[in-house]
Amino acid sequence: MQSDLKNITIIGAGAWGSALASLVKTNDHHVKIWSRQSPQPLSKLVKDSDAIISAVSIKGVRSIAEQLQIAQQNGQLLPHAVIVSATKGLEPTTRQTPSQIWRSLLPTHPLVVLSGPNLSAEIVEGKPAATVVASTDEVAAQFIQTIFASRNFRVYTNSDPIGVELGGTLKNVIAIAVGACDGLNLGTNAKSALITRSLIEIIRVGVYFGAQPETFWGLSGLGDLLATCNSNLSRNYQIGYAIAQGKSLEDAIANVHGTAEGVNTANVLIEISDREKINVPVSRYVYRLLKNEITLQQAVEGLMERDLKPEN
Numbered sequence: 288m289q290s291d292l293k294n295i296t297i298i299g300a301g302a303w304g305s306a307l308a309s310l311v312k313t314n315d316h317h318v319k320i321w322s323r324q325s326p327q328p329l330s331k332l333v334k335d336s337d338a339i340i341s342a343v344s345i346k347g348v349r350s351i352a353e354q355l356q357i358a359q360q361n362g363q364l365l366p367h368a369v370i371v372s373a374t375k376g377l378e379p380t381t382r383q384t385p386s387q388i389w390r391s392l393l394p395t396h397p398l399v400v401l402s403g404p405n406l407s408a409e410i411v412e413g414k415p416a417a418t419v420v421a422s423t424d425e426v427a428a429q430f431i432q433t434i435f436a437s438r439n440f441r442v443y444t445n446s447d448p449i450g451v452e453l454g455g456t457l458k459n460v461i462a463i464a465v466g467a468c469d470g471l472n473l474g475t476n477a478k479s480a481l482i483t484r485s486l487i488e489i490i491r492v493g494v495y496f497g498a499q500p501e502t503f504w505g506l507s508g509l510g511d512l513l514a515t516c517n518s519n520l521s522r523n524y525q526i527g528y529a530i531a532q533g534k535s536l537e538d539a540i541a542n543v544h545g546t547a548e549g550v551n552t553a554n555v556l557i558e559i560s561d562r563e564k565i566n567v568p569v570s571r572y573v574y575r576l577l578k579n580e581i582t583l584q585q586a587v588e589g590l591m592e593r594d595l596k597p598e599n
């Protein structure tokens with residue numbers, strides 16, 4: 288192996304973990320993928336890893352991070368190993384983001400968040416895409432940038448990991464709303480208004496978490512919002528679209544191939560916004576719709592008939 292080639296472990300063999308593995312392989316790095324079906328224990332696989340990339344859904348993050356914490360305590364992690372979090376979700380019990388979970392369990396390791404408009408099916412086809420790798424550790428972010436960057440994958444660094452992470456997480460709730468909007472054939476004006484007003488509420492939540500507002504105008508915020516709200520490749524968009532076609536949430540979830548994090552994220556987001564009094568009208572209507580508290584028609588009317596107010 289050439290000296291600039293690195294040992295990379297990808298955790299999670301789902302759609303995103305597999306797509307990320309194909310990107311790292313493009314640059315000839317030595318890549319190992321671990322899933323719960325792997326015969327080898329995770330601790331054995333990661334022991335020579337320069338970077339460990341977690342692409343599991345939110346429900347798997349804590350158990351994976353705990354396994355790596357034990358591996359670290361047993362001296363099975365290289366001290367310089369960079370942890371990369373590529374999950375877009377919020378933990379129901381703690382309301383933490385994935386990077387907050389990683390930070391609490393492995394505080395001494397450099398931590399990078401990877402997020403952007405990255406529909407995995409397009410990436411696997413080799414279509415051009417861009418993403419963001421964010422960390423308070425600039426050297427770690429630059430290292431991960433070089434691991435992933437290729438002719439078809441342009442990678443930007445950013446110093447606001449929580450903002451980059453929340454852009455990718457919160458847009459999943461909005462993609463459900465926009466899928467429903469398209470499913471009802473409400474038109475381009477309605478869709479544009481929904482996306483634009485949603486970005487304002489995403490920023491409100493982001494600021495509560497300590498993110499920089501301007502991060503949300505970038506690839507991981509507006510960029511991912513546009514990708515997910517404009518593509519029926521998005522599982523979250525598919526959920527909203529199916530509900531607008533009269534499907535129950537359970538049927539919609541059953542027909543989606545893979546994880547749609549927006550359903551769980553809506554629950555956690557509404558708990559946070561209730562407690563912190565953050566105004567998130569679009570996400571709240573999505574939450575109420577998913578809980579069967581209102582019909583889709585009532586959600587549309589409710590959003591349109593709110594008190595008149597200035598735009599900003």
Ligand SMILES: NC(=O)C1=CN([C@@H]2O[C@H](COP(=O)(O)OP(=O)(O)OC[C@H]3O[C@@H](n4cnc5c(N)ncnc54)[C@H](OP(=O)(O)O)[C@@H]3O)[C@@H](O)[C@H]2O)C=CC1
Pocket residue numbers: 298299300301302303304321322323324342343344345346347348350351373374375376405406407408544545546548
């Ligand atoms: N697909 C996409 O386009 C993108 C997805 N993401 C995000 O990546 C994450 C994974 O999505 P995706 O790969 O598409 O989903 P999939 O449904 O294709 O795969 C689910 C992944 O989560 C893991 N997982 C699920 N439950 C658990 C658990 N209890 N413990 C440990 N691991 C678990 C699976 O692990 P295992 O392999 O062991 O079965 C698998 O890797 C999500 O947060 C998603 O929002 C981000 C960007 C793009």
Ligand SMILES: O=C(CO)COP(=O)(O)O
Pocket residue numbers: 375403404405406407455459462511514515520521522523524546547548
């Ligand atoms: O996050 C994604 C694209 O950036 C994938 O979106 P879905 O999870 O809705 O498929």
